[in-house]
Amino acid sequence: MQVFIRTLLTAGSALALMGTSSFAEELCKGFGPQTPRDISMKDGTNHRVFNLAPEASSMNLCNIHTHTNAEHKGPGFSISAGTGEHGGFKCNETDSLTAAELAMPTGGHNEEAFHGVKPGDTIEVHWVYSSCDVQPGKGLGACLSNSCANPQLRVESQVFLVVNDPKAANFMDFAYMGNAVNGFQQPKSLPAGTGTPVVFAGSTTGPSYTEATCSPLQVTWSVHPQCAKLDINSLNAWAKEDKVFEEDHSHGVRQLVTAQELLAPIQ
Structure with missing residues (x-):
């Protein structure tokens, strides 16, 4: 989940946002x-306890963004992409893509394309939800308001292997485009068929945080364990058409948290 420090400060939030270290005293x-x-x-x-957020269908979608390479490691995305802001993990099928799947879209990366992503890349998509009565928008600041500065937050996460193939998943199926269901702002749908999501207590992510510089925000995570192929043309279409989020590029990753002291037990 992307770090939005400046956005939070601009929104007037009282929340103070906070290389993995091998030395316990540096945690x-x-x-x-x-x-x-x-x-x-x-x-x-x-064992820091907080109440897990409600199901996504009972909360307001407030933001959608992506990270290039998966921030999480899972059964379907376990190939290391290295360290640093552009590290993370790749989908296991990365090395078995065809030449057609790896071909650049017609016209390549023009000014209307979603920057920082090409066929063959892995991305982790975050659908962020808030308990506040808010409308979807840019950054985490869209997830709170002056009257709701400490919301419950939930992230639905799906890792995709990006390909040039119209038969792959269409990202516009998961877009917002002004959709509301039972009074809650919602994406048109969420991905399915990629395994039962792993639900756990965590924090915000993004490359500004490490095991030595932690995030204080409390987030309920729901992460699908398997990758799905995603048509890059549909990702470019989302960046062009679902403008409310002002997303035109994929973000960096926070390195994997491995220190037991910083992880909640998964039930």
Whole structure:
């Protein structure tokens, strides 16, 4: 989940946002469970308790954004992409794509394309939900308001392997485009068929955070364990048509949190 420090400050929030270290004394102290994590590993010794957020259908969608390479590690995305802001994990099928799947879209990356993503890349998409009565918009600031500065937050996460193939998943099926259901702002749908999501307590993510510089925000995560192929042309269409989020590029990643003291146990 992307870090939006300036947006939060601009929104007047009272929330103060907070290389993985191998030295325990360098770990941040006093913070709740952190994210991202290896969702196959259920252990954790951070027992800071907060109530898990309601199901996504009972909350307002407030933001959609992507990270290039998966921030989490899971059964379907376990190939290391290295460290740093552009590290993370790749889908397991990355090396088995065809030449056609890897071909650049007609016209390549023009000014209307979603920047920072090409066929063959892995992306992790975050649908962010808030308990506040808000409308979807740019950054995490869209998830709170002057009358609701400490919302419950939930992120639905799906990792995609981006291909040039119209038969792959269409991102516009998961777009917002002004959709509302039972009074809640909602995407048109969420991905399905990629395994039962792993639900756990965590935090916000993004490259500004490490195991030494932690996020104080409390987030309920729901991460699908398998990748799905996604048509890059539909991702470009989303950037062009679902303008409310002002997303025109894919963001960096926070490195995997491995210290047990910073992870909540997964039930």
